[in-house]
Amino acid sequence: MKKKKLLSVALASAFLLPSLASLGGCGSSDTIVLRVYNWEEYIDEGGKGTFIYDELHELNDEGDPVTDKNGHVHIESDIVNDDYKAWYQETTGQKLSEEGPRLLDDFCLWYERTYGQKIRVEYSTFGTNEDMYNEIILGNEYDLLCPSDYMIMKLAAEGWLEKYDDGCDENGVPDGSYNFFDPEVPENYYVRNVSPFIADKFENNAGLAIRKDDNGEEIYWKDYAAGYMWGTTGFVYNPVAMNGTLEAFLEECDWGIFTNEKVAGRITAKDNVRDTYFAALGVTYQEEAHNQAQSLAALKAQFDAGTLSPADYTEGITRIFNATDDETISIVEPCLMDIKKNIFSFETDTGKADMVAGKIWLNYAWSGDAVYAIDLAESGVDEDGKASATARLNYYVPKTGTNLFFDGWVMPKGANKQAAQAFVNFLSMPQNAMRNSYYIGYTSVIAGENQEMRDYADYLYGYEFDPEEEEEPAETVEYDLTYFFRGENYTGDKRVEITAEKENATKRQLYAQFPPEEVIARCAVMDYYDREASERINELWSRVKAETLDAWAIVVISVTVLAIAAFIVFVKFGGEIDFFRARPKKGFRLVKQEDYKQIK
Amino acid sequence: MKIPRFSRKTLCIPYAVFLIFFVIIPMLVIVFYAFTDKNMHISLGNFIRFFSDPTKLSTIVYSLVIALITTVICLLIAYPVAYILARSKMKRKFVILMLFVLPMWINFVLRVNALRELFNLLSSLGGMEWLASSNYFKTVFGMVYDFLPFMILPLYTTMLKIDPSLYEASADLGANGFTTFTRITVPLSMPGIMSGVTMVFLPSMTNYVVSDMLGNAKVTIIGKFISDYFGNDWHMGSMIALVLLIVVFVSTWLTGGFKSEENVRGANL
Structure with missing residues (x-):
């Protein structure tokens, strides 16, 4: 009897807990909740280091605001000007705080003004796509997620996602309901502002094979995802290493640098299977053809000669970089072992600091991180505020092809679609896209229907000769970003060009943040692995990460232990x-x- | 006023609830996952896959070896320290003990990070370049640094409780210092050794924060392995966790962690 009593008390308390929790939320029944699940550090979080704060404060070397003799700290900004402040007041109904407001707070204000309903954002973060996926399949409920390309496809194919509203009923007949893709609706900032290049990639499934979901329906990205940030992967490198020959050496080796002994212990790889397997495929296929696929170099040569159409080229490299068959794995495995032997570390976050500290020469990095590392080196202080050992870093994208990635917003089944889509639209206002992009260093998918984002890019990277600081003007180039910014009204001669410093445009921040069209042409997007493939790849990864002993060693040690x-x-x-x-x-x-x- | 009386059983309820929800149920979930496949059918597939895969067995063996080396080094350092502290008549020995234990009060990730920076500094000096690539050395060093207090404390407390008259008796009966040490100190400090070994050996098999931060993620111990598997295959991850649990259980049993002997004297922390 006693035992039963104990159990019933335990059960009762278990049932009581959730009801207690719900009591807390009762008071505000007119407030709706939007549960957003995003990457860590992937949205403007307000305060110092935000676009608005940095634009309105002149900062000294320590990052503290400089006061003039009247005690004022605020300065004039080209972008956060009176127009911007008026726009801010218009959208949120509040005066722009010069200390840098939080974007999530602004969203709540905007939502209430626009839809007449109070909203609260429950914001949580994840560290890897796989962690997020596990949360979702365990039944955690969110309204909006921000997975990467391959994970979007996986979630969509497995039927975890809601489609964006397209103004049609179940049979595809327009019924006058809300349409996320209708540019005429005033709140539809996403569809009006998204870069035509990204929209096009989404439209065509980014060159991936068309997947089918469990009901046999074809899956297109654009139905399920709205872009947020995008970028490439490449190498951040230290140009003074190897007596200044590293740059030329890297161009000569390309992917092969990963296994080259001359940089042994001076290069890092990513500590996740997707990125490092991708790199190993690059190393393996760069020069040699395997397994019915041509080499990357051969594909590139045909593309350059014009015998291979851009679409076929993209398809060719996408197939190579997404190969998971047994034969490919057996070729890539020894290559991964060589990479492991050659690299300094597998890292996710420490590469930037190691790079700035001058400890390593090459860091395989995502472009947003590359921009951050280059900025950090340039500023002369490392993350802890100590003087950095490296004054400048460059970014290099492998010439035989690399990875193009997107992170996009998707709505899991059962999401509050109205609020979720409103959130995506809010983030897609150019003024907000700037803030996010500035804060996190990655490139927003927003190009802007008007001039705003071009002005922003020009403001960040445009070059103007300043006689006070330099003796003679630096060498500049006209950097062509038409492919990214061109809008509906694009005509052939209306190009979008930024006059930028040549160095910046060919190997530094501008090159990393807004890659030129020729880089995009040689990029492949990651596809998701189905269950069998993902098992094979994960087994491969565990073999690479762990040290496999010979059978006799296992026996000897086991016998000793026994x-x-x-x-x-x-x-x-x-x-x-x-x-x-x-x-x-x-x-x-x-x-x-x-x-x-x-x-x- | 009537004071409510709590029987022993009622007072146990909070702990029982805690045990059920945070120990027993999770354990059952692990067992369930370990013996099911991806379609949630009962299966021995994970079990067979585990014991037929040299990578997984090697990783367990590697972790055992790393843990063993760590434990031996910890014991070799901690034993003399505890012996000296317990036997000496130093006035401020509490201060010395504190110096060893104090680092425990600082967050351990912070300490490992500091160690990482220290290694960075050392490896940039002339003649120390080998340090940058000796990942196993750095991992073991980090483990020893991290777990040393857990070895010193139980040893110190047991040795403190050894009756000094035993040493006197031993000297009376003509034993030299060495004999006294082997016949009195070591046997009587055995409970301390055992609990110290348990407290160092078990966590150093799984503490992959150290191997990740100091070994540049190139050293994979079993804890890291489990965590990696939980990214994509909970069933295999659970199976590895279960095997580890059994290894831990057996080694705890061997080192006498379950005994309630009187001469343990509080050393089993």
């Missing part, structure tokens, strides 16, 4: 088992354990 264990058991219990006890001398009798206990 022997030690047996010895301890013998020492402990030997005395209690007659068999192990010493034989008595002649004329003596061994007292059996049982008898001994009785005597006692």
Whole structure:
């Protein structure tokens, strides 16, 4: 009886807990909640280091605001000007705080003004796509997620996602309901502002094979996802390393740098299977053709010669960089082992600091991180505020092809679609896209229907000769970003160009943040692996990460360990088992354990 | 006024609830996951896959070896320290003990990070370049640094409780210092050794924060392995966790962690 009572108390308290929690939320029944699940550090979080704060404060070397003789700290900004402040007041109904407001707070204000409904954002973050995926399949409920390209496809194919509203009923007949893709609706900032280049990639599934979901329906990205940030992967490198020859050497080796002994212990790879497997495929296929696929170099040569159409080229490299068959794995595995032997570390976050500290020469990095590392080196202080060892870093994209990635907003089943889509639209206002992009360093998918984002890019990277600081003007180039910014009204001669410093445009921040069209042409997007493939790849990864001993070593060590264990058991219990006890001398009798206990 | 009386059983309820929800149920979930496949059918597939895969067995063996080395080094350092502290008549020995234990009060990720920076600094010096690539050395060093207090404390407390008259008796009966040490100190400090070994050996098999931060993620111990598997295959991850649990159980049993002997004297922390 007692036991039962205990159990019932336990159960009762278990049932009581959730009801207590819901009591707390009762008071504000007119407030709706939007649960957003995003990457860590992937949205403007307000305060110092935000676009608005940095634009309105002149900062000294320590990052503290400079005061003029009247005690004022605020300065004029080209972008956060009176127009911007008026726009801010218009959208949120509040005066722009010069200390840098939080974007999430602004969203709540805007939402209430626009839709007449109070909203609260429950914002949480994840570290990897796989962690996020596990949360979703375990039944955690969110309204909006921000997975990467391959994970979007996986979630969509497995039927975890809601489609964006397209103004049609279930049979595809327009019924006058809300349409996320209708540019005429005033709140539809996403569809009006998204870069035509990204929209086009989404439209065509980014060159991936068309997947089918469980019902046999074809899956297109654009139905399920709205872009947020995008970028490439490449190498951040230290141009002064190897007596200044590293740059030329990197161009010569390309992907092969990963296994080149000249940079042994001076290069890093990513500590996740997707990125490092991708790199290993690059190393393997760069020069040599395997397994019915041509080499990357051969594909590139055909594309350059014009015998291979851009679409076929994209398809070709996408197929190579997404190969998971057994034969490919057996070729890539030794390559991964070589990479492991050659690199300094597998890292996710430490590469930037190691790079700035001058400890490593090359860091395989995402473009947003590259921009951050280059900025950091340029500023002369590292993350902890110490003087950095490296004054400048460059960014290099492998010439035989690399990875193009997107992170996009998707709505899991059961999401509050109205609020979620409103959130996406809010983030897609150019003024907000700037803030996010500035804060996190990645490139927003927003190009802007008007001039705003071009002005922003020009403001960040445009070059103007300043006689006070330089003696003679730096060499500049006209950097062509038409492909990214061109709008509906694009005509052939209306190009979008930024006059930028040549260095910046060919190997530094501008090149990393807004890659030129020729880089995009040689990029492949990651596809998701189905269950069998993902098992094969994960087994491969665990073989790479762990040290596999030879069979005899396992046997020897196991036997040793067992022997030690047996010895301890013998020492402990030997005395209690007659068999192990010493034989008595002649004329003596061994007292059996049982008898001994009785005597006692 | 009537004072409510709590029987022992009622007082146990909070802990029982805690045990059920945070120990027993999770354990059952692990067992369930370990013996099911991806379609949630009962299966021995994970079990077979585990014991037929040299990578997984090697990783367990590697972790055992790393943990063993860590434990031996910790013991070799901690034993003399504890012995000296317990036997000396120093006035401020509490201060010395504190110096060893104090780092425990600082967050351990912070300490490992500091160690990482220290290694960085050292490896940039002339003649120390080898340090940058010796990942196993740095991992073991980090583990020893991290777990040393856990070895010193139980040893110190047991040795403190050894009756000094035993040493006197031993000297009276003509034993030299070495004999006294082997016949009195070591046997009587055995409970301390055992609990110290348990407290160092078990966590150093799984503490992959150290191997990740100091070993540049190139050293994979079993804890990291489990965590990696939980990214994509909970069933295999659970199976590895279960095998580890059994290894831990057996080694705890061997080192006498379950005994409630009187001469343990509080050393089993």
